[in-house]
Amino acid sequence: MKNLVLLVLFLTSFFSCEKEKVDLIVLNSNTYTVNEKFDNAESFAIKDGKFVAVGSAEEIHAQYTSENLIDAKEQTIIPGLIDAHCHFYRMGLQQQKVSLEGTKSYEEVLEKIVAFQKEKNLTFISGRGWDQNDWEIKEFPTKEKLDKLFPTIPVAVGRVDGHALLVNQAAIDLSGITKDTKISGGEIILKNGKMTGILIDSAMDFIKFPETSNQAAKKGLLAAQKISFSYGLTTVDDAGLDRNTIELIDDLQESNELKIRVYAMVSADNQAQIDYYIKKGITKTNRLHVSSFKVYGDGALGSRGAAMRKPYSDRENHFGALIYSPERYQEIARQIAASEFQMNTHAIGDSANTWLLKTYKDVLKDVKNRRWRIEHAQIISDGDFDKFDNIIPSVQPTHATSDMYWAEDRIGKERMKGAYAFKKLLNRYGKIALGTDFPVEQVNPFLTFYAATTRKDINNYPESGFQMENALSREETLKGMTIWAAYSNFEEKEKGSIEVGKFADFVILNQDIMQVNGNEIPKTKVVSTYVNGEKVY
Numbered sequence: 001m002k003n004l005v006l007l008v009l010f011l012t013s014f015f016s017c018e019k020e021k022v023d024l025i026v027l028n029s030n031t032y033t034v035n036e037k038f039d040n041a042e043s044f045a046i047k048d049g050k051f052v053a054v055g056s057a058e059e060i061h062a063q064y065t066s067e068n069l070i071d072a073k074e075q076t077i078i079p080g081l082i083d084a085h086c087h088f089y090r091m092g093l094q095q096q097k098v099s100l101e102g103t104k105s106y107e108e109v110l111e112k113i114v115a116f117q118k119e120k121n122l123t124f125i126s127g128r129g130w131d132q133n134d135w136e137i138k139e140f141p142t143k144e145k146l147d148k149l150f151p152t153i154p155v156a157v158g159r160v161d162g163h164a165l166l167v168n169q170a171a172i173d174l175s176g177i178t179k180d181t182k183i184s185g186g187e188i189i190l191k192n193g194k195m196t197g198i199l200i201d202s203a204m205d206f207i208k209f210p211e212t213s214n215q216a217a218k219k220g221l222l223a224a225q226k227i228s229f230s231y232g233l234t235t236v237d238d239a240g241l242d243r244n245t246i247e248l249i250d251d252l253q254e255s256n257e258l259k260i261r262v263y264a265m266v267s268a269d270n271q272a273q274i275d276y277y278i279k280k281g282i283t284k285t286n287r288l289h290v291s292s293f294k295v296y297g298d299g300a301l302g303s304r305g306a307a308m309r310k311p312y313s314d315r316e317n318h319f320g321a322l323i324y325s326p327e328r329y330q331e332i333a334r335q336i337a338a339s340e341f342q343m344n345t346h347a348i349g350d351s352a353n354t355w356l357l358k359t360y361k362d363v364l365k366d367v368k369n370r371r372w373r374i375e376h377a378q379i380i381s382d383g384d385f386d387k388f389d390n391i392i393p394s395v396q397p398t399h400a401t402s403d404m405y406w407a408e409d410r411i412g413k414e415r416m417k418g419a420y421a422f423k424k425l426l427n428r429y430g431k432i433a434l435g436t437d438f439p440v441e442q443v444n445p446f447l448t449f450y451a452a453t454t455r456k457d458i459n460n461y462p463e464s465g466f467q468m469e470n471a472l473s474r475e476e477t478l479k480g481m482t483i484w485a486a487y488s489n490f491e492e493k494e495k496g497s498i499e500v501g502k503f504a505d506f507v508i509l510n511q512d513i514m515q516v517n518g519n520e521i522p523k524t525k526v527v528s529t530y531v532n533g534e535k536v537y
Helices: 002-015 057-063 088-094 106-120 144-149 169-175 202-206 214-230 243-254 271-280 326-337 350-364 382-389 397-403 407-411 422-429 445-454 474-480 483-488 518-523
Strands: 024-027 030-032 043-047 050-055 069-071 076-079 081-086 125-130 155-159 164-167 186-191 194-201 233-241 261-267 288-296 342-347 373-376 392-395 506-509 526-531
Touching: 024 057, 043 057, 050 057, 081 088, 081 483, 088 125, 088 214, 088 233, 106 125, 106 144, 106 155, 155 169, 164 169, 164 202, 169 194, 186 202, 194 202, 214 233, 214 243, 214 526, 233 243, 233 288, 233 483, 233 526, 243 261, 243 271, 243 288, 261 271, 271 288, 271 326, 288 326, 326 342, 326 350, 342 350, 350 373, 350 382, 382 422, 392 422, 392 483, 397 445, 445 474, 445 518, 474 483
Parallel strands: 024 069, 030 076, 081 233, 125 155, 233 261, 261 288, 288 342, 342 373, 373 392
Antiparallel strands: 024 043, 043 050, 076 506, 155 164, 164 194, 186 194, 506 526
16 A cells, blocks of 8 residues: 555656656665665665665655656665676676586586587687586596597687686697696696696696687677676676777777676786786776776686695695796786776785785885775785785685685695685775676676675585684675775775765665575575666666
């Protein structure tokens, strides 16, 4: 009855000439504004793509009128979600390649590749998603069976984290790499003195993949947008893009084909690209923001490429490796520090985190609010937590629940005390940016929310939660996926909360994510997604 009365009140407001006409009014909602007081609101009004009023239905009715009304029927509304670290473009391209996520054995990987090639009939097979840690035999595969199945067609398929590559002999022959090729910042895995087909980190750069056509790139970006909107993502921080891709994103946004907002981290893997963007300066439109560089500090824990201060517990005398020399990180950091750009560095192992934190401090001195970020901040030595006082931790909660089954075997009990320590990092900096790292993990941000708050997998394991001292509250988690993520992008004044003057990006959910039983969180679905007040899903 209450909803009917309010609808009548709004409909009658059409005849009022004293009220301001707006583009859209939402009423009867359970809105989490994520403003400074974390207020709830019942209604809000939108004009020219921005929130112009937020409050009760009566307050909005008294001042505004609109031909477009949404009766939310008391459904939960949250600000548009921001994935603070993902690979949006890569995920889009992956839709055109063989998908190996969830495979439970090397035999299943081979079956999927064979089935894919039978359908596509390609001259170069690529894809990603396998993870030997999910197999009964938790060892890297070798290329012998791949060579027999595809003796002439090159095959190169990446591990789920993107830090290891399985290739066949045909791909190796194209690359010119041999078992004796010198590698800095990576590794060619050998067995009995022969190449196994596994390449780690910088060794992967030798593989010559076919060029991606402009048509395939565009198709990938639009596919990624469709998937992202279906999960309530309205801004994505793409961690590592080249100039061509950034310019294509800009073109598609200008033509209104790409409506999602992109915080583009420029890949710092070549000096020419660093020089170009520093000279060009920051690019900022309502949908594209280019003001940061993505740097790789080390590899991944799953492939033992993460740089550790002491040897891995499950591989004698192996430390992983930094991607570049310590001197190179200093050079990059000094150049970025002399500009207005932000430096966002991938750091997994405790050694990588130690070195990058030291490098940041050396070049930034005591300058505040540069908002430089450590991406992942996965394994931190006890003495390094204090060094996050001026550095934003950007983490991915589902990494903790994906790695928890084998991480202690890899690094030992003592080092686990500083691993996936999200609460401790939050307490030190005061904010934390949350992402998924998709397609390394699933796109679904509600799995991020679940992993951060319950520290369990979707099968309710472990029953008491994984290292629960570092779980985040629901309020902290929602902030990490909205206003704090916006802050990490220098965008907190324009997005990240439902407040007057900000972009009208919001999401309607099928359940109250702040109140439902913890085990029900993964069942959260997006009813609709809005960008600039426009329904995009």
